[in-house]
Amino acid sequence: MGSRTRTRAGRRARLVPPRLTPRDVLHAGSAGLRSRPMRVFLSALGIAIGIATMIAVVGISSSSQAKLLRELDKLGTNMLVATPGQGMFTGQDTTLPPDAPAMIGRIDGVLSVGTTGDVAQSVRRSENIPAGETGGIAVKAVKDDLLGTLRARTGSGAWLNGATGRYPSVVLGHVSAQRLGITAPGQQVFIGGRYFTVTGILEPVPLAPEIERSALVGWTAAEELLGFDGNPTAVYERSADDRVAEVRDLIARTANPKTPSAVSVTDPSAALQAKAATEGAFSTLLLGLGGIALLVGGVGVANTMIISVLERRHEIGLRRSLGATKGHIRIQFVTESLLLSGLGGLAGIALGAAATAAYARAGDLPWVVPLWAVTGGFAATLAIGTLAGLYPAVRASRLSPTLALRTG
Incomplete structure (x- = not known):
């Protein structure tokens, strides 16, 4: 049979292979x-x-x-930290002026300010612990709205207030509490030759890991009981989201008008942003x-x-x-x-x-x-x-x- 065949009507039809x-x-x-x-x-x-x-x-x-x-969305990316920077000469120590926190707080766009100052004392679980065994825990004096500026929370107990900040009371970062073996407020730690009562323990503070490893005392108590000189060593500030860049440019000149280069301004959220960007x-x-x-x-x-x-x-x-x-x-x-x-x-x-x-x-x-x-x-x-x-x-x-x- 050929490739073509004749139909009833006399027309020829092509053979088509079956389709699937x-x-x-x-x-x-x-x-x-x-x-x-x-x-x-x-x-x-x-x-x-x-x-x-x-x-x-x-x-x-x-x-x-x-x-x-x-975490970044919860913590925000609008916090900056002012700390002492490099002096004019290599190795020269610099400090922030005592009025730096108040001056930074007056910058247009700044919403809140929190301040800490390093106290040259060690914290130990008791007086029986050798003075050299500090566990890497720093003692810091605090004032202003540090807790709110950091967006931190106390996991247990309460934050320092106008009353407890004048007396031997201390709030521990969660890392320092673990190192000292403190599990609940009401216990005591030994700072500068006297016992301080723990009033609160903070939850983790990702944007300020130095706070997690610190014992925080009131500014007045640090000056009167621990020999604190009253100089701030870190000023934390929160600004409006649309003013962060502008505020950053003004902080150094505002905190120390005479020597702006002696002020270092950092963005603690940058590390988390970089980590998120490079994750994977x-x-x-x-x-x-x-x-x-x-x-x-x-x-x-x-x-x-x-x-x-x-x-x-x-x-x-x-x-x-x-x-x-x-x-x-x-x-x-x-x-x-x-x-x-x-x-x-x-x-x-x-x-x-x-x-x-x-x-x-x-x-x-x-x-x-x-x-x-x-x-x-x-x-x-x-x-x-x-x-x-x-x-x-x-x-x-x-x-x-x-x-x-x-x-x-």
Whole structure:
């Protein structure tokens, strides 16, 4: 019979090869997977490991970054700290003028000011502890609205007030409380030859780690009981969000008009911002390892498809003899490869998301798995599956039907 045939009306119609519907393609592509489940599992495992590694790395990095950004949002980025800077000569000690806090507080845009001054005394758990064993805890005099400026909170007890700030009372940073073995307010510590009663213990203060390792006493009590000279050593200020840059330019000249260079102005939130910006830099290496695992999984899929072609030559020859075209054979094996990779990709995404959730739960982090990582990872598996299935599919389509039937 020729390539053309005559119809009842005398017209000729071209013979058209059968077409595969999407349902037919899916059925034909999944037939090989259903018949060899263990091989499918092992081949998909390599893809799953690669995608799981990539999703977990990105998810853990994003979760850590999200925590830092939440802390920054809560703590704010509008706090600056003025401290003594470098003098005109190398090694020269400088101090802030006594009226520096009040002058900084008058700058337009400044909302609140808190002040600390270093006290040349040590703090110990009791008088029986050797004077040299201070545990790295500093004693600081405090005044103004330090607690509100730092946006700090007392975990237990109360902050110093106008009354307790005049008497031997002390508030401990949470690190200093741990080092001294103080667990609750009401206990006492030994400072400058006398006992001070602990009135409160602070919660962590990320923007002022020096406060966490300090024992804080009232300004008046420090001057009258501990020989404090009254010079401020750090002035913390909060300004309006839209005035931070302007206030920063004015602080040094306002705090010390005679020698502005003797005042150092820092942004304590810059460290957290930099950490948030660079979070995940180390993850690049782990992403590379995940990519290598994904490529290895792709090689495994390609190997599986080649073996499948060799084992199914009789099936290929039978389909060709029944009218299947080379294109039908190619799309069958490419679809099978795509399904195999897709199953591995879905399993890898689930494993990676679960690993991220476990890490976030253990580290008290928000669980974040970026959508771009999920879609990108799955797209990568489909690309790997397509590439891995092309050569076996082309090889299968080139098999001679008669030879395949004879050797199958």
